[in-house]
Amino acid sequence: PTAQTEYDPSKKTIVVLGSGWASTSFLKAVDTDEYNVVVVSPRNYFLFTPLLPSCTVGTVDVRSIVEPIRFITRHKSRAVKVYEAECTDIDPDNKVITIVDNSDVKGTKDESTISYDYLVIGVGAQNQTFGIKGVQEYGCFLKEVWDAQKIRNKLMDCIETAGFPGQSPEEVERLLHMTIVGGGPSGIEYAAELHDFLMDDLSTWYPDLAGKIKITLVEALPNVLPAFSKQLIDYTESTFKEQNITIHTKTMVKEVREKEIVVQRPDGSNESIPYGLLVWATGNTSRPLIRDLMNKFPESQTARRGLAVDDWLRLEGSESIFALGDATATKYAPTAQVAAQQGKYLARLFHQMTVRDQLESQVATVPEEERAKKERKLQKAKDLKPFQYSHQGSLCYVGSDKAIADLPFGPGSVSSGGVMTYAFWRSAYISNLFSGRNRSLVITDWLKKNILGRDISRE
Ligand code: FAD
């Protein structure tokens, strides 16, 4: 059904920031009969990040893993207002946010404000650079659709440029050196996808160059994937060895230059490594909007990693602001799994808050004989259960149709790696895609890749 009604002054207004895992999961579950709902996000779609590494080489098309936020809100019983805009300021005292339209069409940045009764912050995080010189300028990140497109373009540029006649062997070697910084799941999955592209497609289309393409991953810690079990770390490292992907552990990138990175080796010495493409995947840091908000609560917002919230996802220091996902600093890892469960939980909490508020106003007015019953109900409604995370396991693709999985199983956990795990990886991701439309698009992309190979044209 198409939602007809919009703003209802008798209902409280929830303003939701973001259209990522946390906010989208909240939007899907929130009851719009109980609240006016407004969404503000600079991108008008949800992005299924687990398949983003596959887009960097064309295994999956970016359009297959995005879903317009309006496709999601159209299923609500009352209309949800969606603004494609960036929230640039939160004023907790007056319960007002400032939003800016960053559209290219007008060439001007229009500003507006929105009032809220409740604010739900799901703006995620931005890429961590640790302030290392040159990263922003020369590195490619892997977080958004345009990042994957940029990587794909730059990769093909490096290969085509390496084929230009009359270049020195050193320059060809540099152009064909694909370097990844960060051995977390993002860096590992990108390296794995790049390896598959090299083996399946580039070797056919660039027979003279493919053999010279080198993939190197640099990780500051003693091993990659610190969140996985030892057995799966060993499995990943040996699979990478078989795939000719070099891993430099205990190696810290100190500076990024236009054509080389400067690394510190385990013995403390510095070394320059020339590169053609540099993918920077060293995790998350808070967005400026979040840091500004934290500065407005100097006593309660002291966590370094993001917004501090209580067990009900309420911002420490505020009754009307809630925060979830990567924007927060909690005991959980910054994952889609956590963000999605928090979004669903928060929608339930908002429903319970409505029930509580309704009972509260009824208790005072009901006849004496019904009051005790209503009060019992009210007590129950006031008992808001805290958020509890249920870990479904961790998965990571490692290349050559192999994946690893750490799955919680009873009191312990099960580690598995290999081709069967890859089949599980595929089915888990397909079943987690939000819409049937996206599911069919991704399955079609996988089939297309198997039959026709990946596309090597630049965008
Ligand atoms: P996001 O999903 O990042 O969404 C943030 C939203 O806020 C976006 O819509 C953004 O446009 C919007 N926004 C930003 N600034 C503003 C602003 N100022 N005002 C309003 N809106 C704003 N996790 C897993 O569990 N499993 C995986 O397999 C997995 N794979 C991943 C692969 C990659 C390549 C990456 C980068 C991450 C992966 N993750 C995975 C982690 C997961 O994507 C994040 O933990 C998750 O996206 C966090 O959800 P979120 O809603 O907090 O933030």
Ligand code: NAD
């Ligand atoms: P991460 O924080 O998991 O890993 C970053 C890695 O970069 C760390 O191992 C760190 O030691 C290394 N590093 C930092 N600075 C460095 C430097 N100067 N030189 C060399 N190495 C350096 O980051 P991520 O991989 O982007 O993941 C972010 C979040 O998203 C995590 O919670 C992760 O679990 C989640 N994620 C999950 C999946 C999956 O489940 N398949 C995929 C991608 C991301």
